[in-house]
Amino acid sequence: MEVRILKGANQIGGCVTEITSSKGTKIIIDFGEDLDDEEKKKIPDIKGLTKGEPKYKAVFITHSHGDHIGLINYILDTIPVYVEPISKEIYRLTSTFTSKKSRYDTIDMEFEKEILIDDIKVTPFFVDHSAYNASMLLIEGDGQRILHTGDYRNHGLKGDRFEETLKKIGKVNMVITEGTTLTRETKKYDTEEDIKNKAISLFQEYDQIFILQSSTNIDRIKSFYEAAKMTNKNFIEDIFTANITKSLNDETVPVPGKEKDVYVWVPCKYKRKKDEFKKDYIYPFLDYKKQSSYRDMKYCFMVKNSMAEDIGKLYKKGFISNPCLIYSMWEGYKEKSEMQEFFEEIKEYGLTEDRIKYLHTSGHASIEAFKMLNDYLKPEEIRIIHTDNQEKAYEVAKEIYGDKVKITFDKEEIEIGKNK
Numbered sequence: 001m002e003v004r005i006l007k008g009a010n011q012i013g014g015c016v017t018e019i020t021s022s023k024g025t026k027i028i029i030d031f032g033e034d035l036d037d038e039e040k041k042k043i044p045d046i047k048g049l050t051k052g053e054p055k056y057k058a059v060f061i062t063h064s065h066g067d068h069i070g071l072i073n074y075i076l077d078t079i080p081v082y083v084e085p086i087s088k089e090i091y092r093l094t095s096t097f098t099s100k101k102s103r104y105d106t107i108d109m110e111f112e113k114e115i116l117i118d119d120i121k122v123t124p125f126f127v128d129h130s131a132y133n134a135s136m137l138l139i140e141g142d143g144q145r146i147l148h149t150g151d152y153r154n155h156g157l158k159g160d161r162f163e164e165t166l167k168k169i170g171k172v173n174m175v176i177t178e179g180t181t182l183t184r185e186t187k188k189y190d191t192e193e194d195i196k197n198k199a200i201s202l203f204q205e206y207d208q209i210f211i212l213q214s215s216t217n218i219d220r221i222k223s224f225y226e227a228a229k230m231t232n233k234n235f236i237e238d239i240f241t242a243n244i245t246k247s248l249n250d251e252t253v254p255v256p257g258k259e260k261d262v263y264v265w266v267p268c269k270y271k272r273k274k275d276e277f278k279k280d281y282i283y284p285f286l287d288y289k290k291q292s293s294y295r296d297m298k299y300c301f302m303v304k305n306s307m308a309e310d311i312g313k314l315y316k317k318g319f320i321s322n323p324c325l326i327y328s329m330w331e332g333y334k335e336k337s338e339m340q341e342f343f344e345e346i347k348e349y350g351l352t353e354d355r356i357k358y359l360h361t362s363g364h365a366s367i368e369a370f371k372m373l374n375d376y377l378k379p380e381e382i383r384i385i386h387t388d389n390q391e392k393a394y395e396v397a398k399e400i401y402g403d404k405v406k407i408t409f410d411k412e413e414i415e416i417g418k419n420k
């Protein structure tokens with residue numbers, strides 16, 4: 001088998017991995033956008049994948065984050081794309097709400113069900129991550145076993161399943177792991193349970209809690225909903241979040257209408273949407289759009305940085321008296337111009353700088369999770385992708401893995417199992 005990181009050995013997101021068997025069967029893992037806004041607009045042209053004669057037998061997507069799935073629309077039509085079905089639905093909703101083109105003819109893959117692509121066998125395994133139903137992929141061929149981790153962690157609400165997953169996978173020859181946090185200062189992260197407890201104390205101090213987080217970070221929605229319940233606050237989801245939570249069909253996730261203290265808000269910007277869109281995504285929730293939930297003056301409201309006008313509406317009606325905004329995303333996004341503009345606008349509505357609170361934990365592997373990979377899978381070789389600095393990540397990883405870890409470059413041909 002041969003592995004090549006076509007892209008992403010030295011960047012977070014937009015990683016593309018190629019695996020080739022000795023008979024020449026080729027597959028791709030992940031085809032997503034770069035996280036950088038400027039880079040995002042550039043579509044990587046890959047011969048045999050996005051143009052020319054199809055060279056790849058299949059593409060496998062690890063999870064619903066845009067940096068892993070966001071470019072599937074550009075894959076040649078005749079190449080099958082495998083995605084876990086709820087991840088596909090989350091991505092479909094995300095594309096629909098952002099008016100982005102996507103591809104919907106993907107093939108469902110199920111956890112722990114093998115998929116045979118000629119002489120390569122691929123098995124997805126459930127893993128804890130800030131994206132719902134994320135997969136690790138075990139790729140087997142030529143008597144070799146490779147684990148591609150996708151993005152993962154063991155400190156989320158389903159973190160205890162990480163060990164179980166690793167045990168099921170068993171010994172592998174090579175691990176290709178994400179290395180997002182290797183170059184960061186923080187080595188230990190709050191668990192989602194810690195986030196919930198910190199949220200409870202914050203929610204006790206303020207009456208109107210505005211939450212800025214990703215609508216697809218389901219663990220976080222659950223943590224904040226629990227905290228809202230504990231502090232007697234109504235929970236209000238913006239319409240995009242409501243569509244996401246409903247699509248999961250997961251009884252542990254709060255959905256407007258399903259729980260009596262969960263409501264919906266339709267942001268001003270959706271007034272301009274076409275009737276067809278409203279019929280499918282807005283009208284089904286209208287019964288749960290109750291103004292009375294704000295009059296109680298104790299609520300927890302999920303917002304987006306495009307919703308300053310909506311917060312202004314509540315302010316003008318006198319529904320904001322003692323507010324705070326919880327910023328619950330990666331801090332790097334704070335620097336974006338639209339975020340800065342949002343912070344500036346909401347100051348007028350009582351959300352001054354001192355009322356903006358940071359409460360977040362990473363969706364990515366901690367040192368403990370990195371160690372567990374090695375302990376359970378006993379790989380002979382480890383490669384790092386999805387890092388903002390390959391050299392630095394490699395140095396840090398050497399302290400964990402010793403000589404097993406090898407520095408990795410884009411397009412380098414990595415042979416595995418040649419001498420066996």
Ligand SMILES: [Zn+2]
Nearest residue numbers: 013065067151
């Ligand atoms: Zn990622």
Ligand SMILES: [Zn+2]
Nearest residue numbers: 063065131151
């Ligand atoms: Zn991710």
